[in-house]
Amino acid sequence: MLDLSFPFKISNKGQCLSPAYYNEGNTVGIAKSLLGKVLIHETPEGLCAGVIVETEAYLGESDKAAHVYNGRRTKRTETMYGPAGHAYIYLCYGIHSMLNVVTHREGIPQAVLIRALHPWKGIELMRQRRNKKKLDASLTRGPGSLCQAMGIHYSQDNTPLWSTHLKIEDWGLHIAENNILSGTRIGVAYAQEDALRPYRFWIKDNLFVSKAPRPYPLISKN
């Protein structure tokens, strides 16, 4: 029997991450720091929240795995060129919304993809949205799945993450460095040498972290 219980000690109040948090210019650092933060979405149906347990960094125009590689500044990617802390949400495979956080000042298109959540609040609503009869780790594992569970849609692209209805908060969870693992990003095999870079981060042993499609981590120097 899977143990889906909430494994975090959480404080009694949360603090919304400020615009400055996203504007340090250190995307890899933010990708790691976002582990343990709480994503919150409130809709007329109710409030859902989950702890971020897996992220990936996308490092701008020189990153062959990024949408903005080689300066592809298009209607879709315009959000990535915008202010830090806005949500870059796009449609993938015609079906799945993907949530990213813009992590660099205007003009520098870097972002962090949110790949998995440990569900905290609104779990029954998530289950309904995911059309699951029984709860299991597939509820919020994977970037498309977590957006469906949270009710996040690509029409919400470019929303600031300090909005009243969509935000990321700090609830005092600190993930120790030795509980953070890294490896290669998923689904970017086409990106040649950049596919090998360890820009994916996750909380060790967390049940909701994506299964790796290939052997990992592929430890590469630099």
Added chain:
DNA sequence: CAAACGATTTTCT
């Protein structure tokens, strides 16, 4: 204007 392509997920074998 036509065609190929996904930072994926689910279902079927």
Added chain:
DNA sequence: GAAAATCGTTTGG
């Protein structure tokens, strides 16, 4: 493990 689902974005003619 293989293949389908499904459509906006991007690229090529």
